[in-house]
Amino acid sequence: MTRRNPDLTARLRDYALDAGFAKMGVCRPDAVPDLPARLDAFVGQGRHGQMSWMADRMAWRGDPSALWPQARSVVMLAENYAPDTDPLAILERRDRAAISVYAQGRDYHDVVKKRLKQVGRWLIAQEPEAEIKVFVDTAPVMEKPLAQAAGLGWQGKHTNLLARDLGNWVFLGAIFTTLDLDVDAPEQEHCGSCRKCLDICPTDAFPAPFQLDARRCISYLTIEHRGPVDPELRALMGNRIYGCDDCLAICPWNKFALDARDARLAARDDLQAPALVELAALDDAGFRARFSGSPIKRIGRDRFVRNVCYAIGNSGNPALAAALKPLMNDADPAVADAARWGLARLDRETP
Structure with missing residues (x-):
């Protein structure tokens, strides 16, 4: 474990926002104790369909602390990609193809991971003894529950992450680190009676x-x-x-959604x-x-x-x-x- 630096989390947040992320939060790897049960229920009912990777390595997917036992903190970051037109309008043009907003720009894996690495390099520069691993939807990491635990937003009734200050047009990235960072309060659900x-x-x-x-x-x-x-x-x-x-x-x-800040998106x-x-x-x-x-x-x-x-x-x-x-x-x-x-x-x- 790398020692705690009292003001590092605040400075990291400032740097992440300056680097282009819309929001940052921190939680512990074991911050979602009911995650294994939720994942077991989803897979046990076959609701994952042909996504066999959901069932693979469930011990890691259901328990982020098992993925990398040395990690002490998970830094969750959100990048917004809100569209500038109504995505539902295309559904009326039946001779045209409706493509999900997130897929109309450059591959977000590349864009977000590059920015995550930039933030990670800054973190290592501040604490050279620290270790980090970055993830963008390509490892057995349940980003949405961790993002809620880190205070970025909550999983709505549609199971996607949304936030009062961002809406739900967000990409998520994670930085696991051996640093003992200050954690944020988890966000509560604010869907109310809306369905x-x-x-x-x-x-x-x-x-x-x-x-x-x-x-x-x-x-x-x-x-x-x-x-x-x-x-x-x-x-x-x-x-x-x-x-x-x-x-x-x-x-x-x-x-409350923000416009996408990165032209590549x-x-x-x-x-x-x-x-x-x-x-x-x-x-x-x-x-x-x-x-x-x-x-x-x-x-x-x-x-x-x-x-x-x-x-x-x-x-x-x-x-x-x-x-x-x-x-x-x-x-x-x-x-x-x-x-x-x-x-x-x-x-x-x-x-």
């Missing part, structure tokens, strides 16, 4: 407030789910081809309402070129075009059918199945 995020969900993915069944979540279905999507859910996906922002966009606390012009027929024509090379530097790239061409086929089928516009016909015999079975489903659905729309 807008639950009611707007197109697929009823929330079995109860503060609970998510990922198997019905459009973000999960378009990003994590491999193979064909349950036919019951396809029509409910609308034109959402990568993620879903409905429960985030409707939250009343967003009236701003939406790319070609990812704001792109034409579905244009995306359906992408081969593997075209997909990789178009989404270079984007988080979308990681799902691969096949899963992406599968989603586009569902969206075209949901467009209600038979004129888009021509984009699906070349995909009926696609090498990927899920794409071919989606193309045939989309054509059949459009055929039913023809007068």
Whole structure:
């Protein structure tokens, strides 16, 4: 354990804010004692779907103190990425693709991790004997419960983190350190009787407030789910081809959301309402070129075009059918199945 420096936490907070983060908080690695039980319940009911990584290393995921026993403090940082337009408006343009706000700019993993490392270097410069590890959504770390324990906000009824001074358009990063930093008071829940995020969900993915069944979540279905999507859910996906922002966009606390400070997180012009027929024509090379530097790239061409086929089928516009016909015999079975489903659905729309 590295000794406590009484004013280090305050100076660290000032530096983190100057570096571009919107908010910082500190908690102990064992600050969420009920986390193992919550995780066990989620996985035990199968609500993680195909996300086997949720079940892997559950001892670490459920107990951050086990991930790195030498760590004494967890520094949680929030970076805002609030959109400058209404994310729900695109849902009415059914010949266009709805892409989640967070994925319209540069990959947040790269942006946030670079800034985390900058803050970490400053911390080491102040306390050379200290050790740190930085995490951005790529390790068995439950960022949202830790962020609540560190006072950044609370997990709302939609299970995402939100804050009274930030809304819920935030990326989270964590710095584990051997330093014994001063901790912040945990934030309490302030959702009250509001249930807008639950009611707007197109697929009823929330079995109860503060609970998510990922198997019905459009973000999960378009990003994590491999193979064909349950036919019951396809029509409910609308034109959402990568993620879903409905429960985030409707939250009343967003009236306090801050504009994104990092230009790299701003939406790319070609990812704001792109034409579905244009995306359906992408081969593997075209997909990789178009989404270079984007988080979308990681799902691969096949899963992406599968989603586009569902969206075209949901467009209600038979004129888009021509984009699906070349995909009926696609090498990927899920794409071919989606193309045939989309054509059949459009055929039913023809007068």
